[in-house]
Amino acid sequence: MEYISTRGSAPTLDFRAATLAGLASDGGLYVPAKWPQMSADEIRALAGLDYAETAVRIMAPFVEGVLTEDELRDLCRAAYGRFSHDAVTPLVQLNHRHWLLELFHGPTLAFKDVALQLLGQLFEKFLAGGDTNITIVGATSGDTGSAAIEAVAGREHIQIFMLHPEGRVSDVQRRQMTTVLAPNVHNIAIDGSFDDAQAMVKRLFGDEEARGQVNLSAVNSINWARLMAQVVYYFYAAVRLGGPDRPVAFSVPTGNFGDVFAGYVAAQMGLPIARLVVATNVNDILHRALTSGDYSAGTVTATATPSMDIQVSSNFERLLFDLAGRDGAAITGMMGEFDRNRAMSIPADMLAGARGLFSSASIDGDTMALALRWAQEKGGQIIDPHSAVGLAAARALEIDADIPVVTLATAHPAKFREAVERATGVRPPLPARLGNLFDREERYSRLPGDYDAVKAFVLAEAARG
Numbered sequence: 001m002e003y004i005s006t007r008g009s010a011p012t013l014d015f016r017a018a019t020l021a022g023l024a025s026d027g028g029l030y031v032p033a034k035w036p037q038m039s040a041d042e043i044r045a046l047a048g049l050d051y052a053e054t055a056v057r058i059m060a061p062f063v064e065g066v067l068t069e070d071e072l073r074d075l076c077r078a079a080y081g082r083f084s085h086d087a088v089t090p091l092v093q094l095n096h097r098h099w100l101l102e103l104f105h106g107p108t109l110a111f112k113d114v115a116l117q118l119l120g121q122l123f124e125k126f127l128a129g130g131d132t133n134i135t136i137v138g139a140t141s142g143d144t145g146s147a148a149i150e151a152v153a154g155r156e157h158i159q160i161f162m163l164h165p166e167g168r169v170s171d172v173q174r175r176q177m178t179t180v181l182a183p184n185v186h187n188i189a190i191d192g193s194f195d196d197a198q199a200m201v202k203r204l205f206g207d208e209e210a211r212g213q214v215n216l217s218a219v220n221s222i223n224w225a226r227l228m229a230q231v232v233y234y235f236y237a238a239v240r241l242g243g244p245d246r247p248v249a250f251s252v253p254t255g256n257f258g259d260v261f262a263g264y265v266a267a268q269m270g271l272p273i274a275r276l277v278v279a280t281n282v283n284d285i286l287h288r289a290l291t292s293g294d295y296s297a298g299t300v301t302a303t304a305t306p307s308m309d310i311q312v313s314s315n316f317e318r319l320l321f322d323l324a325g326r327d328g329a330a331i332t333g334m335m336g337e338f339d340r341n342r343a344m345s346i347p348a349d350m351l352a353g354a355r356g357l358f359s360s361a362s363i364d365g366d367t368m369a370l371a372l373r374w375a376q377e378k379g380g381q382i383i384d385p386h387s388a389v390g391l392a393a394a395r396a397l398e399i400d401a402d403i404p405v406v407t408l409a410t411a412h413p414a415k416f417r418e419a420v421e422r423a424t425g426v427r428p429p430l431p432a433r434l435g436n437l438f439d440r441e442e443r444y445s446r447l448p449g450d451y452d453a454v455k456a457f458v459l460a461e462a463a464r465g
């Protein structure tokens with residue numbers, strides 16, 4: 001499989017090179033040159049396979065030419081062997097038509113583990129025995145940070161720098177990052193929002209001076225391998241609900257558009273998906289884009305769903321690329337306009353293309369809290385606020401009654417104990433696997449929301465090794 005950039009001018013890479021590169025050198029995002037296809041019989045044959053084996057079947061075409069099936073199987077077994085639920089991503093039924101797909105049984109209790117546990121294995125495999133060292137620079141609104149740090153802490157050949165917006169992640173999320181004291185882990189709290197942090201990361205990738213000094217790599221969902229691993233659970237869930245012979249709808253709590261784009265990929269590969277619901281909080285750029293074509297970033301509002309406090313959604317570019325007929329020059333023009341004005345309009349024909357599969361909803365704090373209580377009272381489940389945003393959107397969805405609706409439960413409720421307690425009266429206990437999180441020493445640096453300060457810090461610390 002070859003990987004091409006959404007902006008059309010970066011070199012075509014194989015899976016190994018695309019994984020290590022993260023962002024393309026022209027500022028675009030790597031996507032497979034074509035979407036692999038799975039026939040209905042091949043999808044049916046997934047029934048009964050465990051998660052790791054399903055992952056091998058789905059991901060094999062994406063790694064073709066770089067990893068054999070046996071190598072991929074070993075990596076998947078290692079990655080998914082660390083989940084606390086045997087099903088890895090179990091389905092839980094809430095009522096006759098609503099389901100939760102629990103994605104939080106990995107080491108850091110959020111859906112990010114599903115991809116980052118595998119990415120850690122891939123980095124290890126691709127760097128083993130060589131003399132290439134990589135410097136990962138990432139941005140997090142709370143969950144990617146801890147999942148990435150968990151996946152690479154202590155690994156040879158890797159330094160990781162993780163930027164989080166100071167004061168805008170939950171205490172549990174912050175401590176999950178800052179109490180990891182491995183020497184290759186550098187946490188940085190910046191004065192600003194997640195969008196500011198993400199913009200700095202992308203700018204670093206385009207900075208010749210920085211690229212001349214360190215070998216940059218990405219763990220955010222700009223890295224294709226992240227999304228590839230997330231495609232798997234759409235198949236895994238749909239097959240358990242009657243797919244491919246019965247279409248399924250998914251509601252996806254959305255910020256950076258990575259998780260829901262993975263659903264789009266599953267649909268492109270042949271999985272019958274009735275609807276993909278893009279569920280945002282009040283930071284609603286994606287809802288506005290999909291309803292009226294208005295892709296304009298306002299200021300970020302802090303909410304009880306901090307991981308989704310995002311106004312510039314990286315992976316939307318990957319969808320636009322497909323909607324524009326994979327025309328890299330057109331995407332370069334559109335994204336250039338967005339970078340200059342923080343706004344652009346989506347042409348009507350592209351919007352119509354998106355609406356064939358995507359619906360959207362923007363959910364405010366009160367509606368999110370109502371969904372938390374509904375899950376508690378009707379479904380017997382205490383869920384996290386991000387998942388509640390997805391559930392609220394799922395319940396608002398108008399869709400045929402015989403189609404099962406699956407909400408992606410993206411985080412464990414204990415990560416957001418205060419918000420859950422406010423809505424339900426129940427304070428979810430921290431799972432034992434987090435151990436003595438609140439007794440451990442924290443270590444992180446504080447920097448202003450200033451690109452030059454962050455760049456200088458990263459280059460100096462990376463040089464120190």
Ligand SMILES: Cc1ncc(COP(=O)(O)O)c(C=O)c1O
Nearest residue numbers: 143254255256257258259307410
């Ligand atoms: C708990 C949680 N839910 C949902 C999201 C949104 O996912 P995405 O950024 O892939 O749209 C995030 C962060 O990305 C998250 O951490």
Ligand SMILES: N[C@@H](CCOP(=O)(O)O)C(=O)O
Nearest residue numbers: 140141142143144220221307
């Ligand atoms: N919600 C995310 C934001 C970063 O998203 P990513 O999927 O692009 O890594 C977080 O928790 O950090």
